[in-house]
Amino acid sequence: xxxxxxxxxxxxxxxxxxxxxxxxxxxxxxxxxxxxxxxxxxxxxxxxxxxxxxxxxxxxxxxxxxxxxxxxxxxxxxxxxxxxxxxxxxxxxxxxxxxxxxxxxxxxxxxxxxxxxxxxxxxxxxxxxxxxxxxxxxxxxxxxxxxxxxxxxxxxxxxxxxxxxxxxxxxxxxxxxxxxxxxxxxxxxxxxxxxxxxxxxxxxxxxxxxxxxxxxxxxxxxxxxxxxxxxxxxxxxxxxxxxxxxxxxxxxxxxxxxxxxxxxxxxxxxxxxxxxxxxxxxx
Ligand SMILES: NC(=O)c1ccc[n+]([C@@H]2O[C@H](COP(=O)([O-])OP(=O)(O)OC[C@H]3O[C@@H](n4cnc5c(N)ncnc54)[C@H](OP(=O)(O)O)[C@@H]3O)[C@@H](O)[C@H]2O)c1
Numbered sequence: 001x002x003x004x005x006x007x008x009x010x011x012x013x014x015x016x017x018x019x020x021x022x023x024x025x026x027x028x029x030x031x032x033x034x035x036x037x038x039x040x041x042x043x044x045x046x047x048x049x050x051x052x053x054x055x056x057x058x059x060x061x062x063x064x065x066x067x068x069x070x071x072x073x074x075x076x077x078x079x080x081x082x083x084x085x086x087x088x089x090x091x092x093x094x095x096x097x098x099x100x101x102x103x104x105x106x107x108x109x110x111x112x113x114x115x116x117x118x119x120x121x122x123x124x125x126x127x128x129x130x131x132x133x134x135x136x137x138x139x140x141x142x143x144x145x146x147x148x149x150x151x152x153x154x155x156x157x158x159x160x161x162x163x164x165x166x167x168x169x170x171x172x173x174x175x176x177x178x179x180x181x182x183x184x185x186x187x188x189x190x191x192x193x194x195x196x197x198x199x200x201x202x203x204x205x206x207x208x209x210x211x212x213x214x215x216x217x218x219x220x221x222x223x224x225x226x227x228x229x230x231x232x233x234x235x236x237x238x239x240x241x242x243x244x245x246x247x248x249x250x251x252x253x254x255x256x257x258x259x260x261x262x263x264x265x266x267x268x269x270x271x272x273x274x275x276x277x278x279x280x281x282x283x
Contacts, residue, residue: 001233001252007032010133011235012081012088014068014122015095017044019203020141023228024092025061026052031236033090034060038077038122040067068095068118069104071125071280078125087133088126090235091191093119094141094198098205099165099213106280111165115172117280120179120273127190135241136191138183139234140176144197145249147173151258154178154265156272174260175269177247181257182266184245192244196234199250200224 011028015021016037029035029052037052039045045063052061066077081088095118100110108117119140130136142148151174155163163171180193202224206217233252234240240252247255 001229002237002239003031003229003232004236004238005032006090006236009033009089010036010085010087011090011092012036012038012126013092013094014038014118015141016063016092017041017048019094019205020096020198020201020228021092021094022048022052023198023201023226024094024139024231026055027227027229027232028090028092028235029053029056029058029061031232032058033235034085035062036081036085037061037063038066038068039063039095040065068122069108069110069113071121071277074118074121074125077122078129081126081129085129087136088129089133089136091123091126091130091136091138092141092231092235093122093138095119096141096205098169099209101165104280106276106282108276108280109163109168111168112172115169116175117273117276119176121277121280123179123183123193124273124277127187130191133191137235138180138191138193139231140180140193140195142176142195142197142247143173145247145255148177148247148255148258151177151260154260154269156268174258175273177257177261178266178269179273180247181245181261181263182270185263185266186270192240192242194234194240194244195247196230197247197249197255198228198230201228202226 011033013025016025017039097114206213
């Protein structure tokens with residue numbers, strides 16, 4: 001996977017304080033991008049910024065705080081960014097969670113809100129900034145290709161608290177693929193948008209769970225990496241300029257999309273996402 005310099009480009013990375021987002025942000029900063037991390041907690045965001053600056057020698061690393069499951073907060077974030085930067089050349093949408101319980105104030109299961117809807121809120125709100133960049137690129141974190149192959153159904157209206165956490169996670173991934181397909185088809189001159197499997201990346205995903213989950217997390221992290229080469233490749237390489245609506249594995253290879261990825265499902269998912277946004281905004 002060849003990578004190219006990103007000097008003069010501006011990258012925004014959600015979940016940049018930990019795990020996949022942190023690994024991605026390190027890589028983009030190392031390639032010279034001005035890099036802005038988005039997450040909720042100030043202490044871990046500051047720690048990540050300091051670490052990235054120290055490791056990469058790039059002083060242009062910042063953070064902004066935002067709960068991406070709150071569309072009002074996402075709009076405020078974008079308004080702030082619009083005052084500070086002329087465009088977003090690379091948006092890595094890598095925030096995520098495992099095993100979140102409960103629902104948001106608009107009744108959406110938190111597991112789905114964090115793992116899909118927050119990505120949708122941000123990508124939709126950031127489109128003007130992404131359109132302003134030549135060769136803008138959106139990269140959404142996915143899961144391993146073996147799990148992608150097992151996606152068989154798309155549920156539009158039944159994404160609710162009655163669904164199991166596994167079903168919610170599956171729907172979140174299916175909707176990400178369909179969001180990428182929809183934007184690739186309906187915004188042909190806009191930013192490219194692709195889903196990627198990051199590989200096994202050192203993570204805090206299981207650090208807040210049960211003792212058993214923490215033990216699994218510790219074993220997982222012993223084998224995990226601190227860098228995410230596929231993000232560097234997809235964000236920078238001219239070999240993938242214009243490639244859009246795809247899923248890539250951690251070695252930069254295209255993954256066959258499941259048969260649920262159709263224009264009709266993509267259109268329905270877009271409409272359902274817009275309706276959920278309006279509901280969350282109280283409209
Ligand atoms: N790690 C891997 O090997 C791996 C492999 C395949 C797929 N993935 C997927 O990648 C995603 C992220 O996993 P990870 O390993 O990076 O987890 P992680 O280490 O727990 O990091 C999650 C990041 O997301 C942020 N975040 C969570 N909820 C947020 C919200 N509502 N608003 C804004 N930021 C939020 C967290 O910061 P705050 O808590 O401060 O907000 C943190 O920066 C998950 O969907 C996971 O399934 C991970």
